[in-house]
Amino acid sequence: MITEFLKSREAILLAALVALILLVETRFAGFAAPSNMVDVFNDTSILIILALGQMAVILTKCIDLSLASNLALTGMVVATINAAAPGVPVAALILLAIALGMVLGAFNGILVWKLDIPPIVVTLGTLTIYRGIIFLISEGAWINAHEMSAAFKAFPRAEFLTLPVLSWIALAIIALFVVLIGRTGLGRAFYAVGGNPHAAVYTGISVGFTRFAAFVIAGGLAGLCGYLWVSRYAVAYVDVAGGFELDVVAACVIGGISIAGGIGTVGGAVLGALFLGVIKNALPVAGISPFWQLAISGAAIIIAVAFNARSERTKGRVILKSAEHAT
């Protein structure tokens, strides 16, 4: 079992992550210190949660590009409610955020399930629609820290057993996903639907419903992150998490989740997200301009996908490959 793990993609990714951390440590002593690692994990928590939601969707051969807009919209809704009625308990707002996120995810899911529209088209549309609705709600105004109640802002930062609540939520979601993906019928169905949709139908799995479920789960997590994001950064505006949807896809791709569906692990998604998180946190302390970040994560995606494709390639399907190269 140990040799199996050492050969796995996750082990290689873990080794790359450790190497990256040690490399930064040589430039800036103290980066690899446990207290700093805890900070990096906390900073990456939201990306980890979203990457897990995106993973469920990608496993079923779909993609959800609307996650960041979903996050921003639910974040704006709960922030608006909090600013207007500070008396509403934070727990109620969190439940509302999750529920609203699930509704937004269900809208994507129902279009994919019932109308059979390609997921990339659906979520490309809802990406702009959800973002636009934020503007309609806020009329372009920001909700700033002083308008939010103290309890609203304090929750993700509150320390519990030396870790902030935000980190605990990420750990809880990871645990939940280990069970969901590995120990439930729905988790198996994600792999079956993505691996071979036609075969999944013959085994009695509803492909459409499974995809719908994946979109709802991803939406709910995006909703949760909506609250976490606006309360952690104590600000809500139209462009919150702009472009973050691609970071989430990048985390999945780096984590070895196949965009063709059916391949990927919870560990991979978490490591992929942490990889991006370490890069983001390492650049400033290593004295590299933050303007390098985009190019580095782009290069990381390309290297990761090139690397993954080698182990994924199915031999024997493409029999004319050599003949084609001969032409």
Next chain:
Amino acid sequence: MSLADGTRPRHVPDHLTSRGQRVIRSWETLLVGVAVLIFLANTWASPYFLDPWNLSDATFNFTEKAMIGFAMALLIISGEIDLSVAGIIALASTAMGYALQFGVGTPGLVLIGISVGVACGAFNGVLVTRLGLPSIVVTIGTMSLFRGIAYIVLGDQAYNGYPSSFAFLGQGYVFWVITFELVVFLVLAVIYGIVLHATNFGRQIYVIGNNPTAALFSGVRVQRIKMILFLLTGLMSGIAAVCLTARLGSTRPSIAYAWELEIVTMVVLGGVSILGGAGSILGVVLAALVMGMVTFGLGLLNVPGIVMSIFIGGLLIGVIALPRLITLIRKGQI
């Protein structure tokens, strides 16, 4: 008559639908209808809409995006996609701005912009066709990489001071209200229409999109054609970068931000199947007009850009969902 396992043989009609019926039921006809409706709504809503100079300005809303849209349509029909086009614009524009610092003239700038575009397209093409990687992931990566390089070079700075002969490429008028960009757009539309619909090469793009394995067995050079399509998309992005940079007169690393999504929206709205194998250049031209008129008309009514994006997103989902919804209701499944 029923077969042994109880299924009935497939119903085969004894005649094909007539040409007239096909035209009436086509996606392009639907788009023309939508375009006319939007045109009428705009004319009714704002007295400033039917002004030749205003309409001329409106074309800037879509000309650059549509140039890339043509090449993107071919690429999507072949079953691939390129999400790095806006990143290519940023990199090509940055390269032109960089060259400008050394006193390079207009012809040199244009050459540099287009060469960078083609080089980026070649990079995507090699990764997809030689290494066999999925284009959607590769181009998400190169999207960040290309724009990332622009950020490394420029940071929070901007390049200004392009010569006036260069500005003509984005702001100039060829004749009355006809802009140089509009002419480029029309010429490219005709060229791409001919290439896709009247050449062997175009036929092969459809074959690849419908069934790449069958295409390979029929002697179509699948990878070579895909490589050419990535090069074309890079070339178009380079040309669009020249036009856009000349129009804005400056280069920032955030130039053409998020255009890739608008361009894909335009192509899909134009009736190109995101799954590959179907679509037409006429559809893309019509979709460009529809999107351009929606954004321009709403702009005249002082609707902010972000609200327009709701319309564009709704249009994208709506035009695809409605026919499917009607079919489902007809079949009585809802």
